[in-house]
Amino acid sequence: MKKYTDTGKKDTRSGYGAGMTVLGRTNPNVVALCADLIGSLKIQEFIDENPERFFQVGIAEANMMGIAAGLTIGGKIPFTGTFANFSTGRVYDQIRQSIAYSGKNVKICASHAGLTLGEDGATHQILEDIGLMKMLPGMTVINPCDYNQTKAATIAIAEHEGPVYLRFGRPAVANFTPEDQKFEIGKALMLNEGTDVTIVATGHLVWEALIAAEALENRGISVEVIDIHTIKPLDEKAILDSVAKTGCIVTAEEHNYYGGLGESVSRVLAQNRPVPQEFVAVKDSFGESGTPAQLMEKYGLNNKAIVNAVEKVLKRK
Amino acid sequence: MSNIQQLNDLATQVRRDILRMVHQVNSGHPGGSLGCTEFFVALYNEIMELNDQFDMDGIGEDLFFLSNGHISPVYYSVLARRGYFPVKELNTFRKIDSRLQGHPTTHEGLPGIRIASGSLGQGMSVAIGAALAKKLNKDEHLVYSLHGDGELQEGQNWEAIMYASGNKVDNYIATVDYNGKQIDGATDDVLPLGDLRAKFEAFGWDVLEVENGNDIEAVIKGLKEAKNRTGKGKPVCVLLHTVMGHGVDFMMHTHAWHGKAPNDEQLEKALAQNPETLGDY
Structure with a gap:
C-alpha cells in the first residue's frame, strides 16, 4: 500500500x-x-x-x-x-x-x-x-x-x-496531497493500485478511503483507491479501467446517494461494464447537529463504513 | 442623428413586426412589447453609444439588459432594424432551430443579447455587475436596463436596488415599464406596488418620471435627463409611464393582450392602424 x-x-x-x-x-x-x-x-x-x-x-x-x-x-x-x-x-x-x-x-x-x-x-x-x-x-x-x-x-x-x-x-x-500539485479538471487521481476492489471517493471521504484501504490491505485485500475530485465531467476511463481489473466498486461521498458521485458512476458502469457497486453516502436524509466525527459515524460516512461496503461488494462479485 | 419623424416611422414599423411575429406563431407577448416600442426605438437609435460590431464584453460602448424578457418581440425587432442581425430573421421568432427564442438568450448566439432573461427579477443584478465591470475597466460608458412593474414583485430586485445605491453604482440607469398591468390583471389588484417613486428614493436612488412613455420626444428627453444625472453618486431610475398595447386601439388599457396573439382578423385591424413605413420583414 x-x-x-x-x-x-x-x-x-x-x-x-x-x-x-x-x-x-x-x-x-x-x-x-x-x-x-x-x-x-x-x-x-x-x-x-x-x-x-x-x-x-x-x-x-x-x-x-x-x-x-x-x-x-x-x-x-x-x-x-x-x-x-x-x-x-x-x-x-x-x-x-x-x-x-x-x-x-x-x-x-x-x-x-x-x-x-x-x-x-x-x-x-x-x-x-x-x-x-x-x-x-x-x-x-x-x-x-x-x-x-x-x-x-x-x-x-x-x-x-x-x-x-x-x-x-x-x-x-488531513492534508496529504502534494503542495505543488498541478490540478487537472476532469482527471481522476490514482492513489493506490489494487486488484480486488475499487474505491472511488470524493472530498473528505478520500482520506477515509485511504484509511479503509490500509485496514483492508492488512487483511490481504488488494484495494485500488481513486480520488475523483471532478464529478462532472467524470473521468469515465479511469473508472472503467479500474473495474476492468477489480470487477467491483465502492463509491464514497459526503452527499445524498440520490444525485451524487455514486449515481454518476452507476450510469457509466451500466452503459459500459456493469459490476457490483456499493454506496457510501447519506441514505436520503437531512443532517442534524453534532460534531463532524459524530455525524460521519451516525450517517455512515467514515472509514469503517467504507470497510463494510467493501466487504459487502466483494461478496457480490 | 435621426429626426422625430424617422423615429416615429421606425416605431410604427416595429409595431408591425411585433404584431406579425406573434401572429405567425400564435404565441408571444404583444402588450408589453407595443407599450415599450418608443423606449426601445429611442434607446437604440438616439440614446446609447454603440460599437459597430457586437461582442459580448461590450468594452467602449453602452450596454442594455432586458430583465422582463417576455417582451422579446420589440427587442428583436429593434435590434434587427438597428443592424444586429438580418431583418428577415424575425420570421424565425419562436420557431424550431431559431436564434430568436421565446425569451432572449445568449445560448444560440444572437447578436445584441448578453444575458438570458424571462425568469423574472434577475436583470437588475446582472446590469449592476456589468456596471461594476465598466468601473473596473475604467470604461466611462453607461449600463441601461428595463424591468416590468409587476416584475418588481420579485424580491431579488430589492436586493439589487439596495446594493446599487449602497455601493454608488452611478453609471447605471434602470427603467421601469410602469403600465400598471400584469398577467392576472392590474398590479394594484394582484399585488400593489405602492408608491414606487418613494420606494426607490427611500432606497437612495435618483428617480425621474416620464409621464408619456409612448411619446418618442418625451422618452428621449427623459432618457437624456437620466443620462445627465449619472456619475453623481446615485443609480438612476426612470419610471416610464406607458400604455400596454399602445398603438393598437383594442389592445390598449387592458391586460388581455399581455401574452396573447391576435387572430387573422385582429391582425389585419391592428396592422391597418400601423401602416407599413420601412418595409415588412
Whole structure:
C-alpha cells in the first residue's frame, strides 16, 4: 500500500482562501464576491491585497449570482463565496438562467458543504448540492479532498472558461496531497493500485478511503483507491479501467446517494461494464447537529463504513 | 442623428413586426412589447453609444439588459432594424432551430443579447455587475436596463436596488415599464406596488418620471435627463409611464393582450392602424 502522510490537519476552505490569494496576485481579471461570510470563506488576504476587486453583497445571494454573471461581461472572472447551501439550492434559478444557460464564466465557490459543518445542523448543511449542480448543462462540478488540492483547484478553475461549482468544507482534515500539485479538471487521481476492489471517493471521504484501504490491505485485500475530485465531467476511463481489473466498486461521498458521485458512476458502469457497486453516502436524509466525527459515524460516512461496503461488494462479485 | 419623424416611422414599423411575429406563431407577448416600442426605438437609435460590431464584453460602448424578457418581440425587432442581425430573421421568432427564442438568450448566439432573461427579477443584478465591470475597466460608458412593474414583485430586485445605491453604482440607469398591468390583471389588484417613486428614493436612488412613455420626444428627453444625472453618486431610475398595447386601439388599457396573439382578423385591424413605413420583414 502506497503511504500517504497527513502533514497537519487543515480546513479545505482555507485552501480556497490561499488559492484566492495566489489568483489575486497573478490574474488581474479575478474578482471575488461574498455574501457576508468573509471569515468563513477565508478570503481576507485577497480583500486586503485587492480591495477594488472585492464585492461585499451582504446577505443577498440571489443578487450575488446576478452581479457575478454581469461582471463577466467586460472580461472579469468572478468567484462567488458563501456556504454550499446558499450557493446552490437557495439560488438555483439565478444560477440556471443568468449563469449556466447564459454560459457565463462564473466560479461558484461553496464552503461548509456536506454534514461536516457540524453543530449548525441541517438548515446549514447540504447533501443535495452535487446533484443540483451536475444537472445543469455545461456546469463543471469539483469536490477536492484536502487543503492542498482545494488550493490547486481554486487556481486551476480560473483558467477554465465556463461555469464551475467548487465545493469544499469547514472542518480541519488531513492534508496529504502534494503542495505543488498541478490540478487537472476532469482527471481522476490514482492513489493506490489494487486488484480486488475499487474505491472511488470524493472530498473528505478520500482520506477515509485511504484509511479503509490500509485496514483492508492488512487483511490481504488488494484495494485500488481513486480520488475523483471532478464529478462532472467524470473521468469515465479511469473508472472503467479500474473495474476492468477489480470487477467491483465502492463509491464514497459526503452527499445524498440520490444525485451524487455514486449515481454518476452507476450510469457509466451500466452503459459500459456493469459490476457490483456499493454506496457510501447519506441514505436520503437531512443532517442534524453534532460534531463532524459524530455525524460521519451516525450517517455512515467514515472509514469503517467504507470497510463494510467493501466487504459487502466483494461478496457480490 | 435621426429626426422625430424617422423615429416615429421606425416605431410604427416595429409595431408591425411585433404584431406579425406573434401572429405567425400564435404565441408571444404583444402588450408589453407595443407599450415599450418608443423606449426601445429611442434607446437604440438616439440614446446609447454603440460599437459597430457586437461582442459580448461590450468594452467602449453602452450596454442594455432586458430583465422582463417576455417582451422579446420589440427587442428583436429593434435590434434587427438597428443592424444586429438580418431583418428577415424575425420570421424565425419562436420557431424550431431559431436564434430568436421565446425569451432572449445568449445560448444560440444572437447578436445584441448578453444575458438570458424571462425568469423574472434577475436583470437588475446582472446590469449592476456589468456596471461594476465598466468601473473596473475604467470604461466611462453607461449600463441601461428595463424591468416590468409587476416584475418588481420579485424580491431579488430589492436586493439589487439596495446594493446599487449602497455601493454608488452611478453609471447605471434602470427603467421601469410602469403600465400598471400584469398577467392576472392590474398590479394594484394582484399585488400593489405602492408608491414606487418613494420606494426607490427611500432606497437612495435618483428617480425621474416620464409621464408619456409612448411619446418618442418625451422618452428621449427623459432618457437624456437620466443620462445627465449619472456619475453623481446615485443609480438612476426612470419610471416610464406607458400604455400596454399602445398603438393598437383594442389592445390598449387592458391586460388581455399581455401574452396573447391576435387572430387573422385582429391582425389585419391592428396592422391597418400601423401602416407599413420601412418595409415588412
